[in-house]
Amino acid sequence: MERIPILKMGRFLLVSIQVDMDDRTAMSLQDDLTARIVKDRAKGVLIDISSLDVVDSFIGRMLANTAAMAHILDAETIVVGMQPSVAITLVELGLSLKGVRSALNVERGMELLRTIVQDDPEPDALDDQE
């Protein structure tokens, strides 16, 4: 089974979904991501879905759930790079992903994450340099 890599960038986690996700890949991503948020004490998660042409209701709900879980673990989730066709499909399905922030691309998403998280002190600053 394919696993989607999770990259750590400072206090943030970066997930770039490059393959068509089936339901099992999606669930394992959710497991991995929540585990990594706790392990790395991440403050933000950036999910890049710019290569996804098709998002069904399951993946849509998975994204919303992941954002909710991350929020409980005190991390902000931003979904970036959604294709227009995907956005239209999700809206037609009635999934407007309330509670998930979005940005146009990874760069904007990072900017947004920094502005959201900047108020927090950085207790992990020393850990990051290890």
Next chain:
Amino acid sequence: MADQSRTGEVLRRHEQEVVAAWVRMQEQNLSLRNNLLKAGELEEQCRSFLRLLLTMIEAGSAEDPVTSQSWTPMRELVSDISRSRARQGFTPTETAMFVFSLKQPVFDVLRRELSSEELADAVWRLTLALDALGLYTTETYQKGREEIINRQQQELLELSTPVVQLWRGVLALPLIGTLDSARTQVVMESLLQAIVDTGSAIAIIDITGVPVVDTLVAQHLLKTVAAARLMGADCIISGIRPQIAQTIVHLGVEINDVLTKATLADAFAIALSRVGLTVARKPAGAARPQTAAE
């Protein structure tokens, strides 16, 4: 089918004469419109029509010209002709007359050559075939017209939903006319594509030109806003007239999540401040001297 082949043989012998008489008749009918059709074109169309008809007569086909397999080449020719005439602006009558006016020259020739019994039979068969083809002409003519109408509707749809860039990172979508599902789809697609292309974070949807906002239109607007939000762009709805504000509240449409402004100017001011820009008046001395015309 001896009489059938006799009809075919007679017509084959007088082909030139029939075509000449046929073309002459049509030219009289179309005398006012001869600028629409080149001289050679009409004769060429007549000639190929008659050839196909003769082939069918000689084959002794008694099938229905509109549905049967063997008449397919004839139908293709007829539909080509009537489509091109629909485009050139002929009336349906003029188009159908192309087929019907063949009767007189053909019957003239047959009357001279055939005995009365053969004649009655041949006339009946030819009338059946030509009438069916004439009606088919009108039908394809109408289809051609409908295609033109559909294409124009499509063009209108695309023309009426321009997405304009007001500033770097600020898009505007001035909507004019009633919003139905088909238009909403086009509006949504073009707006989202423009958001991707320009990397804009703010889009202003101006509904000054939308005459009526009912629950369906409001629903469509909210969908567009939700889709843009999913892509990471905020939407502002502007140009809400007092009557429309009243309707929205009376209908109980939940529009609270969306930022709304009365005028496009207000929305633009908000958009500029969102992207971190301010509009400032020039210092008095630095302003350009006004010309007399202003």
